[in-house]
Amino acid sequence: MKTRVLGLVALVAVATTTVIGLFVVPADLNQGDAQRIMYPHVASAWLAYLSFGVTALAGIGWLWKRDLRLDSVALAGAEIGVMFTFFAIWGGMMWGRPIWGVFWQWEDPRLTTTALLLALYVGYLLLRRLTDDPERRATRAAIVGVVAAVDIPIVHFSVEWWRGLHQTATIASPDRVLDPAAPGIFILTLLGTVAAFTLTWMYLMIRRYQLAQVSLAREEAARMDLLMSVRNAEVAR
């Protein structure tokens, strides 16, 4: 019931911030309407980081505690993170074409390391399909999830470490937000969209975790059935 309420609140929040981002906030003086794409783009990028961070932490938790519930959390983070990484890349491409003149540039460190992040976690999800043994699967996935998370700070700081098309941090640099001051409605809409997407992320994480737990229980039941049938066959002999 609480999860349903969370889902409803998230739905209203996303709908509201989408309408504000598209129709209420004025167009940017320099970038025009294309700047509206920044609201869901930044929110998606933040949630990609958060999701993969959760996957890495839950993976460490599994390696330490050997609790399969942590593996379900890691799986939820990876799947949802892949989706938000794709959204961040897609939004960035749709913004890049009118503003930079190109959809994509492989020489840009932020774009390339983000594409690598997506590939790493798609690989993580594929790796999980290689075995039916839940414990072996969780261990392999945890190792890959932790190693792949090394790319998160590389993606984030790539704009500071190397030169490319992508601009350096905006919200994290007070001098860039305050001088000249960004209009309050731009900042509020951005933060509101980040909050709305984060609520949605929480809802999705809960639901994806529930699915992982149900699937795990079904796998366990199937394994027990198989064991029982083998045992019965041995007894009958």
Place this chain on the structure above:
Amino acid sequence: MTDAGFVIAAYGVIIGGLGLYVVTLWRRIRAARKGR
């Protein structure tokens, strides 16, 4: 394509994709609980 076209393409895929993922997740949960 105009700026508005890029904005529609961005929001359409992101918001539409979120909605599609939610619906798919519900269906997957229901199917798993029913044992399908």
